[in-house]
Amino acid sequence: MGLMQLSDSMLPQLEAELARQVARLEGVHTQAMHEMLTYHMGWSGADGPQASPGKRIRPLLLLLAYAAHREDWMLALPAAAAVEIVHNFSLVHDDIQDNSPTRRGKPALWAKYGTPMAINAGDALFTIAHLAILDVGKSFSANLVLRCAAILQQACLDLTRGQFMDLAYQRRGGLGVEDYWPMIEGKTAALLASGAQVGALLGSEDVASAGRFREFARLLGLAFQVQDDILGIWGDEARTGKSAASDLLEGKSSLPVLYALNREPRFAKRWLAAPVKPDEVPALADLLKQAGAYDYATQECARLTDEALAALKEANPRGDAGQALSELARQLLGRRQ
């Protein structure tokens, strides 16, 4: 059984668990609030449910890390729902902070319901996530649940740290790649890492083994983010569905940009002066390439991918779930074998 078969059996049950958790908001006076969350989660909306409400990578990692130790992965569903809900909370608030009007091809929550309502809906999702993880207490010891809750909370704190750096870096000079890594450790790697760690810890009760799964997911997150940064500047629109060079328009502090900022004064001058216009994008992307940013980012992506796959080997996940984790990693990192 490979990734497809396992995820085919996990994802419907995960979706049901997510719906159960979000239903905490059902009630006479908060029906409209519940609708906001079902809209954001991709289950409803004027144009009907989305074909793909999100990739659910984080909960899948958690469930597979669990399933690499024990077969009864259904017991870990509340924890899997928790990490996915934290991810969605962060999307709701990030869209406000970044002034991004769309999410998954539909109006972002704040664009549809206004900023005050969206801030509050994000807070509700955040709370529901923390209530969700406590639900694993039905099947696991209080001690284990507490450790998992602490891991998730710490990841949330790391998320806010990463987001702080991202906001603080906007249009700021004097930055370099050394400022990039702590940012994406928080923004991208922390939640993925915590999911794999929680899954493995629930499945094995072995702190050392859970730490190895954590390290794999952390490196996977870093590699994935660097790859995403490369595609965001030089990407293939047909393949990624994402407009190439959109990251330059959005002023994103991606790895190529932070690499070039203190190496290529012409790029830095233009970057710090004002938002980039669409017709300037090709020349700026070329300037980044000349500065060595493409080569550097590509090398880092390859290094991190190798390290992630080595860490997975170290974690030594067993059986079908082990095979599926390896497939998931290669799929995310665009490696065919």
Added chain:
Amino acid sequence: MGLMQLSDSMLPQLEAELARQVARLEGVHTQAMHEMLTYHMGWSGADGPQASPGKRIRPLLLLLAYAAHREDWMLALPAAAAVEIVHNFSLVHDDIQDNSPTRRGKPALWAKYGTPMAINAGDALFTIAHLAILDVGKSFSANLVLRCAAILQQACLDLTRGQFMDLAYQRRGGLGVEDYWPMIEGKTAALLASGAQVGALLGSEDVASAGRFREFARLLGLAFQVQDDILGIWGDEARTGKSAASDLLEGKSSLPVLYALNREPRFAKRWLAAPVKPDEVPALADLLKQAGAYDYATQECARLTDEALAALKEANPRGDAGQALSELARQLLGRRQ
């Protein structure tokens, strides 16, 4: 030993615990983020620390409910810090949602650092609160900690529900007092109630007794909110430090307003048409009084105060802490004996 002596010994230790918890954000890349939080908490700022960084009512209730059972209230400090930090998280986000530029006489966090940073700083406070309550695991069983964490999380969810209602009610017709109570159950009562419940549960490990402390604090919160609503329209500026009638200018869905909306068409028409201007305030306050809103709110405040004090008697807190809880309630509710 009365309230003064007990709070004089508790508050400095609480402040130290709060600082320890917020210090989770100290670090090379997040120093400025840590400063945002110390500013909001009232410990720093261009004009120096505030004389009064907030009343710390919620953690005091928690510590006193604990101290009514056991003397070693220091062990409950992380939980007390948690409820105060949740309260402060909600202030940060509420100020953005309400577009309120000042907080405790200084610029609100969003007014000083911008909305994106303030949303994120609020999220960080929220996370720190949940990490803080897990710290009572140093002194109490995992089972007990889990129950306390769940109580606090549920209060947070109730907070977001109450805030949703508050936002949804703005300039909306067809509302009545039946819409008021679930709103303030969430916005005001839930966190106070959870604090007293957690304190009593940690101190006694007795669910029934903790429930009685919860009920006392819930009623105290409701009575206090109704009193605050009355003062916000007909209040005595010299006594409250709050401009009388400011709630009418702010369009707040207070009890007198919701009472009058479907009883006094002249008030409803004006209220729903556009924001109230300062020179209209005295006439509108009179109109509310004529509609019976003042009498109704005053009666409800008296009823809830009586119920709160009866619930405290029922909870039967012992010793100095019991005396202090009674004093705290009477002080908050403006009763001299």
